[in-house]
Amino acid sequence: MSAPSLLLLDLDGVLRRFPPDGPIEDDFGLPRGTLARVSFALAGPATAGRATDEEWRAAVRQQLVAEGLSPARAAGAVAAWTRTGEVIGEALELVRRVRERCRVALLSNATDRLPRDLAALGLDREVDAVVSSARLGVAKPSPEAFRRALRVLQHSPSGTLFCDDNSVNTEAARTVGIDAVHTPDFPSLHEALSSRGLLDDGVGTGSAAASGPLLLVLHDRDDAEEAARELSAAGWQPCAVHKDVLAGEDDLEDADWVVELTTGPDDRPASTHRGLLEELAGRYDGFVTD
CATH class of the missing domain: 3.30.70 (Alpha-Beta Plaits)
Structure with missing residues (x-):
């Protein structure tokens, strides 16, 4: 089997991470898990390009007020929660090595804020292309998101490797003929790339002798x-x-x-x-x- 000629990567959980929401929720008197619950429930229009990032965050603020938070505290909570995140350094090093062998592109469920975040993190210079669900008009795990992404990238499913920390997304990618691997952490990402000939050596993923809990x-x-x-x-x-x-x-x-x-x-x-x-x-x- 020949090595892929396109590596398609999810962003969040693969190349970028965020600190936990818990401290913010504690500071503003919100039950743990509230910000994730509310934001994900309202994200659909923004990640499909039918609303702006600011409109989405305004909807989150309004919902927090509806659940009992004062307008000022709701605004403060959303402002504190609106973060750029940080690059996962070891994953970025893998991307740099893979780019010596094939194209690397991002496929992210994201709002129109994505270009600003990537520029702030320097990731816009680390990949060959970025495909956002907000630009596609459809989000993962819809198979159509993968079809449209490949059309934008002018690439075939059979020559593509897709890695995502969400197994539902990788299962959807396989339905359109993409070689997709669930990569919830660095060792699994390293193994996926190495086993498909995208890395030039076996740089470690930890102790091979370790086997216990x-x-x-x-x-x-x-x-x-x-x-x-x-x-x-x-x-x-x-x-x-x-x-x-x-x-x-x-x-x-x-x-x-x-x-x-x-x-x-x-x-x-x-x-x-x-x-x-x-x-x-x-x-x-x-x-x-x-």
């Missing part, structure tokens, strides 16, 4: 439960949360909260994805242990 140790129960929900939604198991008193600690007030993880989304041992979990732990000022 891991514990994500966080200091706050709400943080642990939020992380567990995020991991469970991505396909990690078992994502059990329990209290843990560190060795030598006599005071239960000093206990940490532990998320137990045995397997990753690709059914490999959690320990093979240790780097990803350490990044997640760092977002919550926690750590990972065996």
